[in-house]
Amino acid sequence: LRPLASEHGFEIGQETATGKPLETSGLLSNIALSTTVLNWINKRSFLSVFALLLPFLVVGTNIMSWILAGFSQQDDMMPYSYRLTLKKAGFSEKNPKQGVWRKSR
Numbered sequence: 001l002r003p004l005a006s007e008h009g010f011e012i013g014q015e016t017a018t019g020k021p022l023e024t025s026g027l028l029s030n031i032a033l034s035t036t037v038l039n040w041i042n043k044r045s046f047l048s049v050f051a052l053l054l055p056f057l058v059v060g061t062n063i064m065s066w067i068l069a070g071f072s073q074q075d076d077m078m079p080y081s082y083r084l085t086l087k088k089a090g091f092s093e094k095n096p097k098q099g100v101w102r103k104s105r
Helices: 001-009 023-040 045-072
Strands: 008-016 081-088 091-096 100-103
Touching: 001 008, 001 023
Parallel strands: none
Antiparallel strands: 008 081, 091 100
């Protein structure tokens, strides 16, 4: 993201990773389970009867990931999202009186 931001004239003011690896793995597991079940249903497979178990699996995965993540330390290795605060290069904060951006010196 850094090259993309600088290419468009932005500087990264603050970068924050959100989520722990166990939370991210739980989210990805839920996506994989849901996609698999939807594929079974679309192909009219006999395995689509397991769709009835999907809500319980998703809730169980969420609870297990949430509890285990509570015991783990924050690690930026595998967050589920990033929050960037970008600043336009060469500009300062917005001037509330004029409603326009003023150039910093």
